[in-house]
Amino acid sequence: MSIFIITLTLVVLQTPAQCSGANLKIGVPENYDGIFPWYLAKLPNLPATSTDVVVTGDDEGIFGVEAGFLYALKPLDREKQPSYSLQVSFSASVQSQSFMVEVCVIDKNDNVPVFIEESMRGSVQLGLLKGISFMQVGASDRDDRNTAHADLRFSLMDQTPRIPSSHMFFIDSVTGEVSLTEDGELQAPHSTALFY
Numbered sequence: 001m002s003i004f005i006i007t008l009t010l011v012v013l014q015t016p017a018q019c020s021g022a023n024l025k026i027g028v029p030e031n032y033d034g035i036f037p038w039y040l041a042k043l044p045n046l047p048a049t050s051t052d053v054v055v056t057g058d059d060e061g062i063f064g065v066e067a068g069f070l071y072a073l074k075p076l077d078r079e080k081q082p083s084y085s086l087q088v089s090f091s092a093s094v095q096s097q098s099f100m101v102e103v104c105v106i107d108k109n110d111n112v113p114v115f116i117e118e119s120m121r122g123s124v125q126l127g128l129l130k131g132i133s134f135m136q137v138g139a140s141d142r143d144d145r146n147t148a149h150a151d152l153r154f155s156l157m158d159q160t161p162r163i164p165s166s167h168m169f170f171i172d173s174v175t176g177e178v179s180l181t182e183d184g185e186l187q188a189p190h191s192t193a194l195f196y
Contacts (some may be wrong), residue, residue, distance in 0.1 A: 023099040026070070029106045030078040037064070037071040043088060045099045050090040057086040063103070070101060078105040079142050107144035113152055115139050122178055130185040131170075133177035 026041045046068050053065045062072050082105055089098040122135030143149035153173045168184035
């Protein structure tokens with residue numbers, strides 16, 4: 001039986017979040033750390049002469065409207081709430097009106113991937129051929145699964161010990177399946193007492 005250490009590396013690309021189902025859609029990056037109130041967007045559906053403007057659909061009181069601009073009073077966290085469906089109601093010319101605003105929180109790569117298991121061990125059977133998987137590693141990421149932020153890639157960073165060969169194992173970068181290399185296939189029958 002051989003035991004080895006595997007290290008995770010990531011490739012990260014950025015893709016905007018998707019939002020649908022409102023009169024006005026606003027994409028807002030998560031974890032803003034600037035000055036508040038944070039003015040998100042001018043509301044084009046809100047007449048300049050409107051009065052009694054009320055924002056509903058926000059239980060925490062994060063959003064408001066001032067001078068025709070939608071604002072937020074604190075940072076938004078996509079992992080806690082990926083979107084907000086707000087209704088903006090107002091009076092214009094003695095008539096009450098409203099429209100929907102969808103605030104979509106755009107994912108930021110702010111979560112570290114973690115292995116599904118803290119420690120993983122695999123055993124190599126005598127006579128195992130190269131390229132045949134004998135174990136699989138897995139990891140997860142709390143970032144948006146629809147973006148590249150949660151698109152994980154695996155690679156073997158090191159093998160300890162480096163004898164009888166320093167390249168005995170291969171890991172599929174997408175699936176996390178671990179198999180023997182040609183060197184591993186040749187050396188595995190002679191190294192069953194070594195731990196990797």
